[in-house]
Amino acid sequence: MSxxxxxxxxxxxxxxxxxxxxxxxEDIANELAKEEGIDMSENHWExxxxxxxxxxxxxxxxxxxxxxxxxxxxxxxxxxxxxxxxELFPYGPAKQACKxxxxxxxxxxx
Amino acid sequence: xxxxxNKSPFTTTSLESCLRVSKPGxxxxxxxxxxxxALDGSRVSDAVRAALADxxxxxxxxxxxxxxVEGKVxxxxxxxxxxxxxxxxxANDGVQSWL
Amino acid sequence: xSEAGATKKFLYINRKAPYGTIYAWESLEVVxxxxxxxxxVSLLFMDDGVYQLIKGMDTKGIxxxxxxxxxxxxxxxxxxxxxxxxxxxxxxxxxxEDLQHLVWEDENEDWAEKDSIRLVSRDEIAGxxxxxxxxxNF
Numbered sequence: 001m002s003x004x005x006x007x008x009x010x011x012x013x014x015x016x017x018x019x020x021x022x023x024x025x026e027d028i029a030n031e032l033a034k035e036e037g038i039d040m041s042e043n044h045w046e047x048x049x050x051x052x053x054x055x056x057x058x059x060x061x062x063x064x065x066x067x068x069x070x071x072x073x074x075x076x077x078x079x080x081x082x083x084x085x086x087e088l089f090p091y092g093p094a095k096q097a098c099k100x101x102x103x104x105x106x107x108x109x110x
Numbered sequence: 111x112x113x114x115x116n117k118s119p120f121t122t123t124s125l126e127s128c129l130r131v132s133k134p135g136x137x138x139x140x141x142x143x144x145x146x147x148a149l150d151g152s153r154v155s156d157a158v159r160a161a162l163a164d165x166x167x168x169x170x171x172x173x174x175x176x177x178x179v180e181g182k183v184x185x186x187x188x189x190x191x192x193x194x195x196x197x198x199x200x201a202n203d204g205v206q207s208w209l
Numbered sequence: 210x211s212e213a214g215a216t217k218k219f220l221y222i223n224r225k226a227p228y229g230t231i232y233a234w235e236s237l238e239v240v241x242x243x244x245x246x247x248x249x250v251s252l253l254f255m256d257d258g259v260y261q262l263i264k265g266m267d268t269k270g271i272x273x274x275x276x277x278x279x280x281x282x283x284x285x286x287x288x289x290x291x292x293x294x295x296x297x298x299x300x301x302x303x304x305x306e307d308l309q310h311l312v313w314e315d316e317n318e319d320w321a322e323k324d325s326i327r328l329v330s331r332d333e334i335a336g337x338x339x340x341x342x343x344x345x346n347f
Contacts, residue, residue: 177260
């Protein structure tokens with residue numbers, strides 16, 4: 001499977017996660033978000049960028065519980081809770097935000 | 111002869127056997143998990159140090175670096191890269207891989 | 210997964226060197242997945258498993274994922290009991306200084322950093338095994 005962005009074809013798996021991390025850029029993120037029915041706001045970008053930094057440091061996409069706790073620590077309790085994150089990413093913050101961030105499906109995503 | 115060992119000296123007897131039956135003048139190359147045999151201060155380092163008296167011992171640098179042990183290699187062991195690996199194969203009459 | 214309040218003691222035993230086989234990475238993945246079930250998790254590194262925790266790994270030259278960074282995430286997953294067989298380290302010419310400094314942050318103490326790694330003797334390991342409800346071997 002693949003998606004078309006700026007005339008380039010980007011390979012994805014059958015669930016729509018892009019296969020090569022290095023393919024990712026902001027245009028691709030916007031396209032992936034559109035397919036998820038999400039209009040990227042500053043708050044969305046904050047979470048997506050956080051995920052990319054987390055992956056860069058630890059080589060894994062965090063489980064949702066870990067993401068929530070880490071966001072709370074970095075961005076404050078008003079953002080570090082599942083209500084806030086599910087409002088941004090209704091079908092699951094770890095799953096949807098990871099896809100938009102160009103990361104593999106989170107380990108331990110249930 | 112070039113002897114290649116790719117297993118940890120703590121999980122198989124590959125290195126032990128290789129040290130026992132290799133001849134003076136032989137070259138021993140440690141690759142993959144075999145690189146752990148090159149570490150200083152381990153239970154096998156005395157045996158490896160003894161071999162250095164009459165044999166050449168080399169370690170594949172990329173395998174040592176991957177495992178975080180490149181800086182802990184015994185003095186006297188040569189660190190080689192992939193080109194060096196090829197050179198060793200070309201320079202020796204036979205290759206014995208201790209699986 | 211479990212009945213309410215039925216927390217079990219899970220021990221993951223890691224006895225293989227990284228990269229040469231897939232066991233080390235598979236174990237990490239299972240630990241991370243299992244962490245979602247909020248059990249009482251401990252990790253034990255013995256035999257060649259102690260090599261998994263060596264710091265300063267650089268896998269660029271062998272074209273494999275450097276998953277050693279992932280051990281630092283274990284604290285985020287509330288996995289903070291990491292036991293290392295001190296005799297296994299010594300036999301291999303290694304000391305605690307050669308290992309990654311793994312920590313976890315205690316949310317109840319204003320995110321104070323605490324050490325995760327505990328060096329244990331073989332007697333202590335014997336006791337650890339007896340305490341467990343479930344043991345996974347890698």
